[in-house]
Amino acid sequence: MATEIELKLRLDPKNVRKLLAHPVLAGIASQKQHLLNTYYDTPELALRARRIAMRFRKKGWQWLLTVKSAEPASGGLAIRNEWETNATPGVFDFSHVDAPELRTMLETARDDLEAVFTTDFRRQLWQVPCGESLIEMAVDRGGIAARGRREAICEVELELLSGRIEDIFTLTRQLQQHINLHPAIASKAERGYRLFLNEPERPFRAKPLPIHAGQTPVAAFRTIALGCLEHFQRNESALLAGGAPEFIHQARVALRRLRSAIKLFAPVLPEDFVAAYGQSWKTLAGALGEARNWDVFLEETLPPIHAAFPHNHDIHRLRNEARRRVKAARRSIVRLLAVKEYPRLMVEFTAAVHALTDSRPVALKTFAKERIAAHTRSARKMAEQYADLNAEERHIMRLRFKKLRYAMEFMAPLLPTRHMKTYLTALGRLQEALGLINDQVTAELLINEALGQKSATAAHGWVAGRQEILVTYIPAALADWLKAHDRMAEQ
Incomplete structure (x- = not known):
């Protein structure tokens, strides 16, 4: 078994010639290959379900059988297990796979394997020395085909042949100085399956992150941070x-989860890392927040107001203005993702996360207990004073509970399971109730921004009344959370 460490970068076809003339490639001979790959799976796509990709590759006159694990990439960097051997096309011999459980699964599925999709592309290769490392740089151009559908390939792959992971990022920085290269997260196999199934793009939600007690706090942060980065990148193309x-x-x-993770693990992270990356995502997060606020206002807050006052002129004006703001907010996001600083931030952050080392000798379970306790004390203090809080203080309390929820979700694999589901449900309901109040506060600000404080009096009145009603729901939600918390504390 070999471990493949590879960083994938999206390349605009118009920039291929510029990349080929990059100074870093000067004096390095290249090789050209035509690679035809057929990927196989069972009719039920059992390999895909196990995050395994299996293909026959024709490279010149040579045939290769390759089996790859399909661990997710973050920031474009993927670290995957790979088994490859010379082969006869159509002969599924998995004797080279030295992982017994995986080999058994492949051999069991052998009689059901059938072609699923193909990739056909031209590859130009350079072996580039960088620092202490040797990196294979490949430029791939061609396409993916499945069931009569086709999708183009134009990308750069940087594979570490020997040396240090950090040198992959060094080479990427050098390339990005001359050309806009964007970290890509989907492998060719992943794209092929999506094409085969003709799957529409779906919103990608946060997944449980596989931290465990044997990790150090920094290693756990790395897992969490890269998981948050994947969560963002999986939704990126739809944003564009x-x-x-x-x-x-x-x-x-x-x-939000990424920035919360940085704050949560700040005691074990370098101060310069926290200072830099605690703020680096702020502009993009702000643009997303602006778009989300207008979406909620237009789709959730405004419809019942419009239904109650169908002939109100100000409400009609407000709806038209909200639609305009929604479109403007989306354009702002697209512009931010298009600037050259964005892909560079993605690379720099990924590199910085991989470069982190442990500086505080503490067990992860101990660290998790300390940090969750601190977040709980902070949230509980405000919860016990809820009756006396003003609107601004309720907003602060909401943020504290949000941070507590993220901390609990991040650390969930380390925590006792008894009462955990009840606790998280109560915490989620409380956060949702606080969020609904915040939506009304935000709506008031958006109405003023769109039409001015003296206009849309019907909308102002509706929002104020709705907020007063929602505020009365909080004590019961707080009581449920406190009860669930006390049960957890008894364990």
């Missing part, structure tokens, strides 16, 4: 295409 509301929401959640 104009972004349906749920894609924007999920991208915003991803960055």
Whole structure:
């Protein structure tokens, strides 16, 4: 078994010639290959379900059988297990796979394997020395085909042949100085399956992250941070295409979770890392927040107001202005993702996360317990004073509970399972109730921004009344959370 460490970068076809003339390639001979690959799976796509890709590759006169694990990439970087051997096309011999469970699964599925999709592309290769490392740089141009559908390939792959992961990022920085290269997250196999199934793009939601007690706090942060980055990147292409509301929401959640993780693990992270990356995502997060606020206002807050006052002139004006603001907010996101600083930030952050080392000798479970306790004390203190809080203080309390929820979700694999589901449900309901109040506060600001404080009095009155009603729901939600918290504390 070999471990493949590879960074994938999206390349605009118009920039291929510029890349080929890049100074870093000067004096390095290249090789050209024509690669024809056929990917196989069972009719039920059992390999895909196990995150395995299996293909026959024709490279010149040579045939290769390759089996790859399909661990997700983050920031464009993927670290995957790979088994490859010379082969006869159509002969599924998995004796080279030295992982017994995987080999058994492949051999069991052998009689059901059938072609699923193909990739056909031209590859130009350079072996580029960089620092202490040797990196294979490949430029791939061609296409993916499945069931009569086709999708273009134009990308750069940087594979570490020997040396250090950080040198892949060094080479990427050098390339980005002359050309706009964007970290890409989907492998050719992943794109092929999506084409085969003709799957529409769906919003990608946060997944449980596989941290475990054997990790150090820094290693756990790395797992969490890269998981948050994947969460964002999986929604990125939809953002560039104009972004349906749920894609924007999920991208915003991803960055919120990422920034919360940085704050949560700040005691074990370098101060310069926290200072730099605690703020680096702020502009993009702000643009996503602006778009999300207008989406919620237009789709959730405004419809019942319009239904109650169908002939109100100000409400009609407000709806038209909200639609205009929604479109403007999406254009702002697209512009931010298009600037050259964005892909560079993605690369720099990924590199910085991989470069982190442990500086504080503490067990992860101990660290998790300390940090969750601190977040709980902070939230509980405000919860116990809820009756006396003003609107601004309720907003602060909402943010504290949001941070607590993210901390609990991040650390969930380390925590006792008894009462955990009840606790998280109560915490989620409380956060949702606080969020609904915040939506009304935000709506008031958006109405003023769109039409001015003296206009749309019907909308102002509706929002104020709705807020007063929602505020009365909070004590019961707080009581449920406190009860669930006390049960957890008894364990």
